[in-house]
Amino acid sequence: MILVTGGAGFIGANFVLNWLAQSDEPILNLDKLTYAGNLDNxxxxxxxxxxxxxKGDIGDRGLVDQLLATHRPRAVLNFAAESHVDRSIHGPEDFIQTNVVGTFHLLESVRAYWMSLAAGDQQQFRFLHVSTDEVYGSLTADAHPFTEQHRYEPNSPYSASKAASDHLVRAYHHTYGLPVLTTNCSNNYGPYHFPEKLIPLMILNALSGKPLPVYGDGLNVRDWLYVADHCSAIRTVLAGGELGETYNVGGWNEKTNIEVVTTICRILDELHPRQDGQSYADQITYxxxxxxxxxxxxxxxxxxERELGWKPSETFDSGIRKTVQWYLDHSEWVANVTSGAYRDWMDKHYG
Structure with a gap:
């Protein structure tokens, strides 16, 4: 068995579904079910x-200790995190509590469990920490993409909290010998993505006839990674990654925000045309x-790719088309997650 934390969120749920589609090894799924954690996933x-x-918190030492002792997982994969930059600007404390303090408590529980194992089981055990490229800060237009040796320069409360958690994971390996692995991924997209993030927000606003809010000049660049590709990378690192090391996971798909939004509009124009015959691009608002x-x-x-043979399967064109089609096909899921609390947040942030 493996223990997955945050397995009802976007990436975690996709990982759980992906894992059990390819393996009969059971998963123990621990999730606090905050606004973005959803059992419908x-x-x-x-x-x-x-x-x-x-249902539970990674910071609940008693609960985590009990789960580890009872289920005896061979690996712990930590997806649990507060992850939205905009929310971290409005309320950074939740990010510190979950991403920093929560990770610390989880590491303490896992360390105690790992030390209780027989020598052979200790050698086989893994703690895999899922993180983000945002810990590296911002690149200029002509700079080389982030490598694993890039200096940490987080610029938001969210990325700072994830950087802190990364450092804790590293320290627990070098100080205590805990067999850890870390992955730092680029922007994920795909099914079950909570619609506060760019791609699902644009799809749902477009379909609802609402403005498509684009920050600034729309020229901020992100590398887009289809979530199923991210899941396959995590499985690869878990199986063969070098202990104590970090692996960057990207899609090789750099796009400006406005490119992403106009691509979504073009696909929606084809798959679900507006009744008035106009393009969804008319709804773009800076x-x-x-x-x-x-x-x-x-x-x-x-x-x-060089050390473990992994590379993404999806291009941005193929992945974004699959994503748009998924949201068109899952209107009931969308209705369930876009609750009053979500609408209040959108009104507050973009209103």
Missing amino acids: LSALSGDARHVFV VKDRPGHDRRYAIDARRL
């Missing part, structure tokens, strides 16, 4: 004995840039 596993869900908005992220994922 895992409805396909209802009644599946391979999936054991527990809004005031957010504070400290990093200009460019880009991942150099060559180490992962």
Whole structure:
């Protein structure tokens, strides 16, 4: 069995579904079910004995200690995190509590569990920490993409909290010998993405006839990684990664925000045309840039390809088309997650 934390969120849920589609090894799934954690993401596993869900916080030492002692996982994969930059600007404390303090408590529980294992089981055990490229800061237009040796320069409360968690994971390996692995990924997109993030927000606003809010001049650049590719990279690192090392995971798909938005509009024009015959691009609205908005992220994922043979399967064109179609096909899921609390947040932030 493996323990997955944050397995009801966007990336975590995709990983759980992907894992159980390819393996019969059970998953113990621990998730606090905050606003972005959603059991609807895992409805396909209802009644599946391979999936054991527990509602709880990674910072709850008593609960985590009990789960580790009872289920005896061979690996712990930490997806649990507060992850939205805009929310971290409005309320950074939640990010410190979950991403820093929560990771610390999780590491303490895992360290105690690992030390209790027999020598052979200790050698086989892994703690894999899922992180972000945002810890590296911002790139200029002509700079080389982030490598694993790039200096940490976080610029938002979110990225600073993730940087701190990365440092804790590294320290627990070098100080205590805990067998850890870290992955730093670029911007994910795909099914089950909570619609506060750029791609699902644009899809849903377009379909609702609402403005498509684009920050600043729309020329901020991100490297886009289809979530199923990210899941396959994590499996690869878990199976063969060098202990104590970091692996950057990217899609080799640098796009400006306005390119992403106009691509979504073009696909929607084809798959779900507006009744008035006009393009969804007419709904694009430029809004005031957010504070400290990093200009460019880009991942150099060559180490992962060179050492472990991984590279993404999806291009941006193929992945974004799959994503748009998924949201068109899953209107019930969308209705369930876009609750009153979500609408209040959108009104506050973009209103």
